[in-house]
Amino acid sequence: MINYLKKLKTVLNFLIIISIVAVGMAACNKSGSNSLESPDNAENPKAKARKVLMVLVDGGYGAEIRKIAPPRMTDLSANSIFSYDGLNSVTNTTEVTNDQGWATLFTGVGPQKHQVFSDVSTNNFSKYPTLFTRLKGLSTNARSVVISSSAALANVIGNAATDKKLVANDVAAKDAALAELNTGNPDLLVVQFSSVDAAGMADGYLASSPSYKAAVLNIDGYVASILDAMSKRANAPNEDWMVVITSAKGNNIPYNPTGKPWSAFDDARHNNFLIMANPRFAFNSKEKPSVFPYYGTTNSYRIGNIAAASQRNAMVKDVDKYNFGSSGNFSVQCKVKVPSGGYYYPSFLGKRLAFNTSTGSHGWVFFLEADYWMANFNGASGTGGNAQAKGTKVSDNQWHTLNLVVVQGAGTTRTATVYTDGVKNGSTNIAGRILTTTAPFQVGWRDGSNGGDIQLTVTDVRIWDRALSDAEISNNFCRTDADLSDPNLLGFWPSTTVEYDAQDNPFFRDMTASGNHLFLKNPSIVSFSEATPNACPLVDDVAYKTVPQSVDVAMQIYLWMGYAIPQGWGLEGQSWIPKYIDVVE
Helix, strand or coil: CCHCCCCCCCHHHHHHHHHHHHHHHHHHHHCHHHHCCCCCCCCCCCCCCEEEEEEEEECCHHHHHHHHCCHHHHHHHHHHEEEEEEEECCCCCCCHHHHHHHHHHCCCCCCHHHHCCCCCCCCCCCCCCEEEEEEECCCCCCEEEEEEHHHHHHHHHHCCCCEEEEEECCCHHHHHHHHHHCCCCCCCEEECCHHHHHHHHCCCCCCCCHHHHHHHHHHHHHHHHHHHHHHHHCCCHHHEEEEEEEECCCCCCCCCCCCCCCCCCCHHHHHEEEEEECCCCCCCCCCCCCCCCCEEEEEEEECCCCCHHCCCEEECCCCCCCCCCCCCCCCEEEEECCCCCCEEEEEEEEEECCCCCCCCEEEEEEEEEECCCEEEECHHCCCCCCEEEEEEEEEECCCCEEEEEEEEECCCCEEEEEECCCEEEEEEECCCCCCCCCHHHHHHHCCCCCEEEEEEEEEEEEEEECCCCHHHHHCCCCCCCCCCCCCCEEEEEEECCCCCCCCCCEEEECCCCCCCEEEEEEECCCEEEEECCCCCCCCCHHHCCCEEEHHHHHHHHHCCCCCCCCCCCCCCCCCCCCCECCCCC
């Protein structure tokens, strides 16, 4: 457990650092100094001509390439920035195609901007030109060559290349690349191979597939021949090549997650591999994070039998919202983190004037008893008495997801069932309890609570006017995102970002179209960041930027070749600054 916590701390710190770097990169994506300019030394003067060899291995699924370990590409990675966890895109598109991946690689923007989702017949290259077009405008002397068996790549994406060679197959592509290196003088040489993707489509994108593995190793042999030819060029001593090897996409298996949100890291169609190599680069492997923390800024609710000045809660201003009367179905969910201990009767969420049986206190609440939680229901005007459904232990300083589901049965039967972390706990019949009240929907302290002075966290609050099924709860309890298209979702308050209205009043936004925000009283704003099995947050840009992406490649090439990048280009990538093995810092 100690090792796990150390690892978690390391990953979280790393993610924070990456986020700072990413912000810095965004601020620096304007014309200016070149962050990839290598330091001078006697043996490698800046006078060497900067060139780029880019090899596209279509269908190179990073996770399986790692297992196959093609020898020449593996050797090349020893002097590179590389990743088997690279991403061709972080956009969840219906299709993931080679055309789409190539467009991302050569424009430096994602599908939402370059508009290639299936094939290049639809594109936005006029607004986001390709690398070939940009180079042509930057220098009339720069010679770019694209060799491909795809007309989409050679003639559309590579339309502005100095020389376009449309070939029949991978053997022809290899031979054309060798001829270009032997007799030509390219500044950017792009070679595309398609046989790995063909083998994957026919027999599976797996290291265990004989045809897929053979195709990868065969292309590795072609790469070896091309690299050897590059090193034997007559002018090789005066050239400084960066070699980029990558794929446009991973496999072709659609991914539909169950129980957690979609992530580009999980969708194997998005997993490519990326090598950016030079003999002077130090080994620099980039791997995806092993944990994805649940984090944000929220309120520390102070509840229990405490003075008014210390009471902290959040409430919806419209008291008529979320009344559920004496019949019908509804569901409620929240995540809580309660300090360890035993507590007696403090309530922390619900719609009820006070947590007692007096006149006018009808409604419902979630409350704590000992170290477990319960849902309590009271009748109209104090009649009908209390009915309770018992949950399980939550007072342990860990995150837990709580669900309440109310189902209208035959006759007057109305059953309330509670769930903890996706598991069904107790039920009770709440027939006769009228759950319409003038009390607001409220999180945190309410009148009538006992239990001393307690501070706890409540996030991910949701209300539906339908009954969730057992399967829905068990499959989705850890998620922190919600389906906002669900017409039965009445309110969703992630409660991980504090906002302020025009009068500077803090609130948690209701993400549904209803816009019934939770306004905070006596707020105590705190930040949190931790991994928990009971929260499956959306993977965000902070995590995605820990690995190289296809969108980074164009930026890396511009910088390597010595071109400043105007902010107006709107590139979305980040640069990866190498460490040089022959320079002492």
